[in-house]
Amino acid sequence: MPKQAVISGNMAAAYAAKYARVDVIAAYPITPQTTAIEYLSQWVASGELDAEFVPAESEHSAMTICIAASASGARTFTATASQGLALMHEMLYIASGLRTPVVMMIGNRSLSSPLSIWNDHQDSMAERDAGWIQMYAENVQETFDMGLMCYRVGEDSRVMLPAMFCIDGFFLTHTYQNVVLPDQEQVDEFLPPYSPKYRLDPSNPIAMGTVGDPRWYMEFAKQKVEAMEAARGVVEEAHRDFEKIFGRRYDPFIERFHCNDADYIFITMGSVSGTFRHVVRELRKEGASVGLVRIRTFRPFPYEELREAISGAKVVGIVDRSISFGAMKSCGPLFLEVRAALYEQEKKPKTVNLILGIGGRDTTPSMVRECFKKLESVDERREFDVFWIGLRE
Amino acid sequence: MIREGAGFRELPPAAIVPEPGTSLKNKTGSWRIFRPVVDREKCSKCRICWLLCPEGCKIELEDCFETDLDYCKGCGICAQECPYKAIEMVLEEGSSIA
Incomplete structure (x- = not known):
């Protein structure tokens, strides 16, 4: 047993x-x-x-x-x-x-x-x-x-x-x-x-x-x-x-949570996904159109699955817990790949990079709410932003 | 042996050599530019060349040491180290140096 x-x-x-x-x-x-x-x-x-x-x-x-x-x-x-x-x-x-x-x-x-x-x-x-x-x-x-x-x-x-x-x-x-x-x-x-x-x-x-x-x-x-x-x-x-x-079922590449009709979608990897899922659930109760994609298998990279999951959204917030120093606006590597996967799509969401939890800094539910505000405030005409969440200015 | 010009689907995985003894088929002497030529009169059979040859190419004969030209890459260590100056490096036919 x-x-x-x-x-x-x-x-x-x-x-x-x-x-x-x-x-x-x-x-x-x-x-x-x-x-x-x-x-x-x-x-x-x-x-x-x-x-x-x-x-x-x-x-x-x-x-x-x-x-x-x-x-x-x-x-x-x-x-x-x-x-x-x-x-x-x-x-x-x-x-x-x-x-x-x-x-x-x-x-x-x-x-x-x-x-x-x-x-x-x-x-x-x-x-x-x-x-x-x-x-x-x-x-x-x-x-x-x-x-x-x-x-x-x-x-x-x-x-x-x-x-x-x-x-x-x-x-x-x-x-x-x-x-x-x-x-x-x-x-x-x-x-x-x-x-x-x-x-x-x-x-x-x-x-x-x-x-x-x-x-x-x-x-x-x-x-x-x-x-x-x-x-x-x-x-x-x-x-x-x-x-x-x-008897346990996992989505092999990406886990989708409230994605089907969501205007705003977060993409996460690892343990921080739990905090994001918790806040997404709360925001849903409050009437927000928000979902979460958690990447489980990063290599090989699930670009087709991601396209399918997020192409209907207005804004996608890609959470990076690492930095590609010197990349476009020094964004994170996950952001780079998700954006690249969307390039061929006719209809594609705006993307935002959320860099957080660097060096072990806690990511709290209130920070996730701050992330959601960043997604909501995206201007259609503006180029993508890289936001550092939880950083002291 | 692997076919020269084989495509990636035809090649064994991970650049392994799936059979033993293939070094006998690959005559690395073809890489040589200079060939060691021994002066049998000067060779004292001191074995210095035999000891220092990195390819193990020195063969003992009755009156001197000769070179296995199938595998000698022409590095010239034997000629450099021979205390009797019995070995001369001679440019291979068809080879040239700038």
């Missing part, structure tokens, strides 16, 4: 790896990811989890170990945040280039400097072009479910790409919520053992990590693109199977 437990986001991520029957875990501790790895090391030490636990000397090494283990056919797990993810940057491209479906939890944390251990999305958004599947969870249950989903999608023979599931530092990593943990048999049904077509095996030698000179490199880059595009269908298929086996 599936059981209920009150656990943190970090423990949910650790449980996802455990239920996935992970073979190799390599990691280096960093706030706010640390306890996820501590749980796994305890389970390995006590014999509760039959896996290899490698305490690496850096995040760079942790990722390298996972890539090598994955190349040999092992199911792998690591977790990091912030500077740790930045240190992995070089190896992230190698993981996707070698087509090793490593799974990683990100406990989203701001980037130095100034030093901040608190939450925003700058760390994972900086890696959005690295060839990794990226998903963003809103709560602890979804953290666990996305962990399993990352293995399922990444290891699919049509995909074979690494995958990261991103959970907001402290807001999710250290928040305890009631979670349903499944039966092991359910997970085994959802997630068959990892068996790649090619792997490092002394009895059947192959070479990996070769040189791609200018005669070859482009073709392998295109293979990666094909894999990422194929992931769109695989993500949908995996979510259908997930519902069948676990």
Whole structure:
């Protein structure tokens, strides 16, 4: 029987790896990811989890170990945040280039400097072009479910790409919520053992990590693109199977809340979506025509789903918890992509960028109401604005 | 072996080489511009060239060390390091330097 437990986001991520029957875990501790790895090391030490636990000397090494283990056919797990993810940057491209479906939890944390251990999305958004599947969870249950989903999608023979599931530092990593943990048999049904077509095996030698000179490199880059595009269908298929086996249904790419007839729509990712949904519900009661789209899968980017969901709106407020310094009006990266997705549309809403919660600053319901006022006050003739919400002038 | 000019759908994934021993088919000596030529009179068989050749291309003969030209890339380390100046780097036919 599936059981209920009150656990943190970090423990949910650790449980996802455990239920996935992970073979190799390599990691280096960093706030706010640390306890996820501590749980796994305890389970390995006590014999509760039959896996290899490698305490690496850096995040760079942790990722390298996972890539090598994955190349040999092992199911792998690591977790990091912030500077740790930045240190992995070089190896992230190698993981996707070698087509090793490593799974990683990100406990989203701001980037130095100034030093901040608190939450925003700058760390994972900086890696959005690295060839990794990226998903963003809103709560602890979804953290666990996305962990399993990352293995399922990444290891699919049509995909074979690494995958990261991103959970907001402290807001999710250290928040305890009631979670349903499944039966092991359910997970085994959802997630068959990892068996790649090619792997490092002394009895059947192959070479990996070769040189791609200018005669070859482009073709392998295109293979990666094909894999990422194929992931769109695989993500949908995996979510259908997930519902069948676990009885929980998620929209694979975007969750729509009061969108159908809304004049004003917010687009969010991650835990702040809960605050936005709460305020949208209140505003609806007050008669406002407002809705919310929450992006769950960011890579591959759901541009078609987004177009369909928001093209009927008058104004769309895209919430960024990161900044693309020097982009158009130094807006956020999510804003850039949503706007780009609308470019070909004949009928398109006005867009507004709402930058908030940078470096862990709280986003309160009153701030969301302030966001709504910004949307309402958009002038048809004016070019887009980038608003910083909660900033002291 | 992978067909020269193969498209991305035809290529194995992730630039792997899916069979062993392909280095035997890829004669990297074709990269060479200069070829080492040994003076058999001067060679004392001290093994310095054999020790320092980065490609493991020096072959011991009865009276001297010769070079495996299938894989020698012509780096010239052997000629530079030979204490007896027994090796001369000679421009390959068809090669030129500006």
